[in-house]
Amino acid sequence: MLDRRRFLLSSAAAAAAAAATPVLAGAGQTAASPEGRKVTALLDRMMQEFLAESPEFMTALGLDTGPNAAARGRLDDRSLAFVDRSFAAFRGYGAELDSIDRAALSGMDAVNYDTTRFIIDGAALADRFDYGIQAPVGGANPYLVSQLTGSYSSIPQFLDTQHPVQSVADAEAYLDRLSAFAGVLDVETDRVRRDFAAGATPPDFVLRRTGEQFAATLGVDPAQSGMTRSLARRAAEAGLPGDWAARAEQIVRDAVYPAMRRQAEVVAGALPGAPTEAGCWRLPDGEAYYRYGVLSYTTTDMGGDEIHEIGLAQVAELSARADEILRAEGLTQGSVGERIAAVARRPDQLYPNTDAGKAQLIADLNAQMAAVQQRLPEVFGRLPRAGVEIRRVPVEIEAGAPGGSYQMPSLDGSRPGAYYINLRNTAETPRFTLPTLTYHEASPGHHFQIAVALEAEGIPTLRKMPLFSGYTEGWALYAEQLADEMGVYENDRLGRLGYLQSFMFRAARLVADSGLHHKRWTREQAVRYMVDTLGDAESTMTTEVERYCVWPGQACSYKLGHTVWDRTRTAARTTMGDRFDIRGFHDISLAAGAIPLEVLERLVADWAAQA
Incomplete structure (x- = not known):
């Protein structure tokens, strides 16, 4: 299982993004067509903009270094204003993609176009639902805070497993992010209240499970919190001078825990009137x-x-x-x-x-x-x-x-x-x-x-x-x-x-x-x-x-x-007969990157026909 919630839109360019790369065509590498270069340029700019407004994504990819080191001390914007900017930018991407001639594309240029089209069309669908984790990319998450969603659980794990602590600057950035965590929690809490009022309250059993996880976190003394211990342990391993444990403990005690308690109280307050129905059909426009x-x-x-x-x-x-x-x-x-x-x-x-x-x-x-x-x-x-x-x-x-x-x-x-x-x-x-x-x-x-x-x-x-x-x-x-x-x-x-x-x-x-x-x-x-x-x-x-x-x-x-996947391999084997090579099938399928399944089927069919 993977966490895709970090793949959100950004609205400004970032120098940290990787430069445009050559484009594959079919099973080999050739120069992209003029229309293909337009698609590649659009994808690269989308990636740059994702990175620009997602410092957590930048850290996850190891790109928060050099001129982008300031990103290491910030967390993602989870406000509704950010959501609105995200969807507005995707509408702009869609208009740009519409201007590209799909009929002029082949090979990996066509794969790039079809994948981008799926992403943009999916964002348009997501935009109609005014609750939950409203992300143009990543999947349906109707509840902003649950036993599996919410910064109360994701940010401590992110800080522990992805934020590096190898220098004093890294440790200071950790503390900056820890301080910002409280504000992120409060932004989410306001959005949770809004969702509950709109009829998007999680089922009662989800609220109870979420409450148990809040209690497990808040029941730990701030000095023993994973957020405190992670920084203290890794700073000691790196030989960094300073009382990092005491500084982290103070932030956890005075800022993070109070914000987390405010969120936990909103969750607990919704429990008496929470629905018992498990499915999303009961949500606004739930069947859709x-x-x-x-x-x-x-x-x-x-x-x-x-x-x-x-x-x-x-x-x-x-x-x-x-x-x-x-x-x-x-x-x-x-x-x-x-x-x-x-x-x-x-x-x-x-x-x-x-x-x-x-x-x-x-x-x-x-x-x-x-x-x-x-x-x-x-x-x-x-x-x-x-x-x-x-x-x-x-x-x-x-x-x-x-x-x-x-x-x-x-x-x-x-x-x-x-x-x-x-x-x-x-x-x-x-x-x-x-x-x-x-x-x-x-x-x-x-x-x-x-x-x-x-x-x-x-x-x-x-x-x-x-x-x-x-x-x-x-x-x-x-x-x-x-x-x-x-x-x-x-x-x-x-x-x-x-x-x-x-x-x-x-x-x-x-x-x-x-x-x-x-x-x-x-x-x-x-x-x-x-x-x-x-x-x-x-x-x-x-x-x-x-x-x-x-x-x-x-x-x-x-x-x-x-x-x-199984159907696609069977079709390629049928087309190629004795020429089918399972290593070639795997290599062409994986080297293309993650793509919608119908795009995968077309890619492999083209490879099998050309072999």
Whole structure:
């Protein structure tokens, strides 16, 4: 899972953006056409403007240095005025794109144009909804503050994992950002009040979960806060003189915590009158919002009924495959989900729910990742240079966080990618499920795909970003399939069961997501369906379903995206016959950067026809 909320519009040029790069055509590199150069120039200017008004994005990419070092001490503008500027600028981009002759474009020029068109059309759809995280790029987020959204959780993690502390100037910039954090919280709090008044209040269970996370953060003494300790620890490691802990503690105590309490009080105050309905259908123009959510996350324009039926059919097919393995294990009684649950409870599949047990789990993940890395040249011609680290989700936010997530490396490769695993309860992560999670989040999944795109030559910088969930999450699920095809489960029957359960999980998400937001299921209906189908712990499935409630459509991007990736490879193999080279397929698909799925299909079809 990826966080795309940083990809917001900016309205002024920034010198920090990477210069325009040569443009690819088809599978080779040629000079762009005059119209193609116009598209590239537009994409590069959009990227420059994103960077200009998103200092957090600049830090995430490692570009807040030299003449742009001042960005390191600032946070993003989250005001409604910024939102208005963003959408106004996108309308300007759209007018500029309209002046370019699409018929004159081919190869990667056409890919650039079609991708830009999708982004601009998506921004126009987002502009009609006057609540939530109103970002022209990134996906549907109807609630500004929830258990998964809001600066109260994102900024502390950003400061800890992405803001560097290697010099006194870095440490001072950290304190500047910490001071600015209080103002950001208050801006968000005002917008939350506005959204609540407009009828965009989260469900009561979302508010309760969010309140629990506020309480967990505010219950820590400011001196022991992660915001204080992160700066103190890293300043000490860098040998920086100064009492950084005391200065950070004072800001947390006197500014950040009071602002956070004000936000928590608004959230708690909405709870008595909060709705119980889980789906976004009850929001203003809610049915249209779900259609927008599906389009923005999956890059496909499917309706809720179609998604629901696809999910049910794929769950049935995958359950039959899992049943064969379970019977081979001597498990014949009960549903597939019940039997998978029985495997998950076996003592040999559980890590101790202790610090030592969790440390051993992460060590085993590292070993799995190292083993598959050795096999990657078998199926890829191009390998990324950036490394990836496995980290535990911070304890303060693990209650509402997903099971696994990925944070991309810096653009210059100075900061590695990070695969986060949630260890709130090791019973939720039995051994047989972990290999496929690693292949999804690290390599050959998210890390591999995103690092290859960041390091690719010949595409505009903006298109190196993981903007499209259907492409990136679809790839990560395809990567799980690829690992199986590489033979990683040849002597690991339960590992293959974990792989099939992962696919069942993503297919069941189609059913649950469309059930909640289109068929008007309750949260309890969705949780029960997921538990009965998959056999996972109810606590795990409750967290999952609550995630779907705040990100309508996002859960569909995995399996729908995978379906297109698999279909695209099959079509290329059919076209090319014996000339098909899986390494070439992967290289052409990944070096193009993240793109809408229909653009991916056209790109690969052209490559196969020209080969």
